[in-house]
Amino acid sequence: MSLHLSNEEFFTGLTNLFxxxxxxxxxxxxxxxxxxxxxxxxxxxxxxxxxxxxxxxxDEPLPILIRATNGKSRERASAKIKLSTxxxxxxxxxxxxxxxxxxxxxxxxxxxRDKSKKKAKAKKRKTGTAVPP
Numbered sequence: 001m002s003l004h005l006s007n008e009e010f011f012t013g014l015t016n017l018f019x020x021x022x023x024x025x026x027x028x029x030x031x032x033x034x035x036x037x038x039x040x041x042x043x044x045x046x047x048x049x050x051x052x053x054x055x056x057x058x059d060e061p062l063p064i065l066i067r068a069t070n071g072k073s074r075e076r077a078s079a080k081i082k083l084s085t086x087x088x089x090x091x092x093x094x095x096x097x098x099x100x101x102x103x104x105x106x107x108x109x110x111x112x113r114d115k116s117k118k119k120a121k122a123k124k125r126k127t128g129t130a131v132p133p
Contacts, residue, residue, distance in 0.1 A: 003084070004065075007095055010085035011102055014068050017081055018106030021070070028071035029110065031103070036063045036086065061089030066099070 005013060021027055064087045072080035087095045 005083060005085045007085050007087065007091070010066065010068075010083055011098060013081075013083040014099075014102055015106070017068060017070055017083065018102070018109050020081075021106075022109045029106075030067075030069050030071050032067040034065045034067075036065050063088045064092065066095075 017029060021029060066085050066087060068083040070079075070081045
């Protein structure tokens with residue numbers, strides 16, 4: 001049994017995740033990307049230590065793990081939606097084109113952070129430390 005969705009199932013789930021966020025005044029959607037390594041421990045032991053890290057330049061392109069979640073807390077873990085898919089290196093171009101399209105379409109449903117308090121605090125700090133002439 002695979003723990004990861006196919007790319008198309010992931011896109012469908014991500015679209016639904018953005019749609020479920022519509023009309024709500026709070027909440028978050030987290031998107032994470034990580035490079036996968038398969039059997040890297042054995043390869044590290046066999047290579048000589050010449051000061052370079054073998055992870056920096058792998059012999060073959062590595063797949064990427066993409067995750068999305070609605071960010072529900074532990075108290076509401078039953079409502080948490082987790083999506084993940086593995087994208088092979090040869091399919092990255094196609095995947096990211098569609099991924100960007102879905103993310104751009106879903107961004108208007110997200111509420112921007114209120115940075116006015118942070119800006120006001122920084123402005124007050126800046127003007128408070130300045131000495132009048």
